[in-house]
Amino acid sequence: MMASTCERRFADSDAMRERFTAVITDLVAEDPRVAAVFADFSWDRLSETAREHPRFFNVGAREQLLIDVAGGLALAGLRPVAHTSAGSLTERPFGRIRIGLNLQDVGAVLVSAGASFDLDVDGRALSSPADVALMATLPGWRISVPGHADEAEIMLREASRGFDLEYIRLSTQTNSRPYWTGEDGFVALRLGVDGTVVAVGPIADTVLAAVGDLDVTVLYAPRIRPFDRETLLATLSVPDVVLVEPYLTGTSAAEVSQTLADVPHRLLCLGVAAREVRRFGTPEEHAAAYGLDVTGLRSRITAFIGG
Amino acid sequence: MTIELLRPPQAVIQYDYHDLAGLMGLMTGHSDAETSSALDVLWVLYDRVLQVSPRRIDDDERDRFFLSKGNDPKAYYAVLAATGFIEPRLLTGYGDYDSPLGLHPDRVLVPGVEASSSRGHGLPLAVGTALGLRARGLEQPRLWVMLGDGELDEGANQEAVSFAGHAELNRLNVVVIDDSGSAARAAELQRRFASEGWSVQHVDGHDHGKLELAFTGAPDNRPHAVVARVRSRQAISRS
Numbered sequence: 238m239m240a241s242t243c244e245r246r247f248a249d250s251d252a253m254r255e256r257f258t259a260v261i262t263d264l265v266a267e268d269p270r271v272a273a274v275f276a277d278f279s280w281d282r283l284s285e286t287a288r289e290h291p292r293f294f295n296v297g298a299r300e301q302l303l304i305d306v307a308g309g310l311a312l313a314g315l316r317p318v319a320h321t322s323a324g325s326l327t328e329r330p331f332g333r334i335r336i337g338l339n340l341q342d343v344g345a346v347l348v349s350a351g352a353s354f355d356l357d358v359d360g361r362a363l364s365s366p367a368d369v370a371l372m373a374t375l376p377g378w379r380i381s382v383p384g385h386a387d388e389a390e391i392m393l394r395e396a397s398r399g400f401d402l403e404y405i406r407l408s409t410q411t412n413s414r415p416y417w418t419g420e421d422g423f424v425a426l427r428l429g430v431d432g433t434v435v436a437v438g439p440i441a442d443t444v445l446a447a448v449g450d451l452d453v454t455v456l457y458a459p460r461i462r463p464f465d466r467e468t469l470l471a472t473l474s475v476p477d478v479v480l481v482e483p484y485l486t487g488t489s490a491a492e493v494s495q496t497l498a499d500v501p502h503r504l505l506c507l508g509v510a511a512r513e514v515r516r517f518g519t520p521e522e523h524a525a526a527y528g529l530d531v532t533g534l535r536s537r538i539t540a541f542i543g544g
Numbered sequence: 545m546t547i548e549l550l551r552p553p554q555a556v557i558q559y560d561y562h563d564l565a566g567l568m569g570l571m572t573g574h575s576d577a578e579t580s581s582a583l584d585v586l587w588v589l590y591d592r593v594l595q596v597s598p599r600r601i602d603d604d605e606r607d608r609f610f611l612s613k614g615n616d617p618k619a620y621y622a623v624l625a626a627t628g629f630i631e632p633r634l635l636t637g638y639g640d641y642d643s644p645l646g647l648h649p650d651r652v653l654v655p656g657v658e659a660s661s662s663r664g665h666g667l668p669l670a671v672g673t674a675l676g677l678r679a680r681g682l683e684q685p686r687l688w689v690m691l692g693d694g695e696l697d698e699g700a701n702q703e704a705v706s707f708a709g710h711a712e713l714n715r716l717n718v719v720v721i722d723d724s725g726s727a728a729r730a731a732e733l734q735r736r737f738a739s740e741g742w743s744v745q746h747v748d749g750h751d752h753g754k755l756e757l758a759f760t761g762a763p764d765n766r767p768h769a770v771v772a773r774v775r776s777r778q779a780i781s782r783s
Contacts, residue, residue, distance in 0.1 A: 272679060291679045299703035302668050309672020312659065313680065333700070336662045337669060342652045
C-alpha cells in the first residue's frame with residue numbers, strides 16, 4: 238500500500254536536506270571556524286556525535302535568537318551556518334537579519350529547507366514563496382537555489398570557506414541530475430534563436446520538458462543574486478525572455494529589466510502567485526496549481542514565444 | 545577642565561569621572577553638563593570592571609561591552625573619549641551626517657564599539673558571542689550588555705534570557721538601566737532573569753562602590769544580571 242501524503246512529507250527523497258545534515262557535520266568537524274546553529278528543525282536528523290559537538294548549537298524554537306546568535310558567533314570570529322525552515326529563517330526574523338547581520342557587518346550562511354510549498358501538507362504556515370524576494374531586498378546577500386543535492390553540497394562547502402552573506406535555499410524538488418558544478422554564473426543548457434528561458438534551480442527539468450522543441454536558449458540559474466547579467470546578454474537572441482522562478486512570481490523581473498535597459502524586450506514572469514491557496518497535499522499538486530508543471534509552463538511559454 | 549581637541553587618543557591625557565560632564569557638553573553644545581541616567585554605570589564598567597583598552601581592540605582575550613540601549617549614547621561616547629577609544633574632538637560632530645557618532649553607535653564607524661546598537665539586539669548578539677568564545681576555548685573574556693528597562697520587553701530579549709540561563713553562559717552579564725521609579729517594575733525585571741536561572745542583583749545605579757560590587761561579586765556558574773535603579777531623566781535635569 239502506498240504511504241499517505243502525510244507520511245511521505247519527510248521521506249528519504251528529501252535529498253538536499255539529508256545532504257545538508259551530512260555535509261554540515263563534516264564541515265564543523267573539519268574547519269575550526271565553522272559553527273552550526275539550529276532552531277529544533279532538522280536537529281533530530283543529526284547524529285549524536287554532531288549534536289554533542291561544541292560548535293553545534295540548538296537554540297530551540299527561538300528564531301529571532303537564531304539569527305542574532307549567528308551574528309554573535311561571527312563577532313566572536315566564527316563562520317556561522319544557521320538553519321531552519323524557509324519561512325522561519327527569513328520571514329519571521331527578517332528584521333533580525335537586517336540588523337543582527339547586515340548592520341553588524343558580519344558574514345553568515347543561512348540555509349533553509351521547505352522552499353515555496355514542499356511542506357504544504359502542513360498548510361500555509363510552513364510555506365515560504367516570498368523568501369527569495371525578501372532576501373533580495375538586502376544588500377550583499379548571495380542567494381543560491383540549488384537544483385540538486387550535489388549542487389547544494391558545492392554551495393555549502395564554498396560558503397563555509399567564505400566570509401560573506403549567503404542564503405542557500407534547499408528544496409525537496411530536485412532535477413534528475415546536477416546542471417552546475419561551481420561555475421560563476423548561469424549555465425547555458427541549450428542555445429536557440431527564438432528567445433531565452435531562465436530556469437532557476439529545481440524547476441530546470443520541468444522547464445526543459447516544457448520548452449520541448451521550441452528553438453530557445455535555456456539558461457540554468459542555480460544562483461539568482463547576484464544576477465548573471467553578462468550571460469543573459471551574451472546569449473541573447475530575440476529579446477523575448479521567460480523567467481521561471483520556483484518562488485514568488487517576478488522576484489527577479491527587475492534584474493532582467495535592468496540587464497536589458499537598452500534593449501526593447503518582452504518579459505514573461507512565471508512563478509508562485511501571491512495568493513492564499515489553502516490546500517494541503519503534495520508539492521507536485523501545488524506546482525500544478527500555480528501552473529509550474531510541464532503542462533502549465535508549456536502552454537504559457539509557447540503562447541509567449543510564438544506571440 | 546581643559547580638553548585638547550586636536551590631540552590624538554594615544555596621547556597621555558588622564559580623564560576622570562569629573563571630566564565626563566564636560567565631554568558630554570561637547571555633544572550638546574552647551575556647557576551646563578547634561579547628564580545621563582547611565583553615566584555612572586558606564587563609567588564604573590569602563591574604569592573598574594571591563595578588561596578593555598584602545599590597544600586591545602583586536603585582542604581575543606579582551607572583554608566585550610555591547611550597548612543595546614540605543615537612546616542614550618552620549619554618556620557612552622563620553623566614556624569612550626575619556627578612556628582613549630575616540631578623539632574628544634569628534635564629540636562636537638555628534639549626530640552630524642559626516643560624523644561617525646550617531647544616536648545609535650555603529651561598530652563599523654567607531655573603534656571600541658563591539659556591536660551596532662539596536663533595541664532588542666544587544667543581548668541576543670552577546671549570547672552568540674558568548675557561545676562562540678566558549679567554543680573557541682576563550683574562557684576568560686566576559687561580556688557585558690547594557691539594556692534599557694523598556695527595551696527588555698522586546699520578545700527577542702526573552703528568547704535570549706531564557707536560552708542563556710539554560711546554556712549556563714557564565715561569562716555573560718547584563719546591566720538593566722531601570723528608570724521606571726517603580727519598585728514593582730524593578731521586582732518584575734529581576735524575576736525575569738531569576739526565573740531563567742540567572743543570578744540577579746538590584747543596586748543603586750549612581751553609587752560607584754555598590755555598582756562595582758554588583759558587577760564583580762556574582763557567582764561564576766551562571767549568567768548575571770544587575771538591575772541598576774537610576775533617577776529618571778526628568779529628575780536629573782531638575783537636580
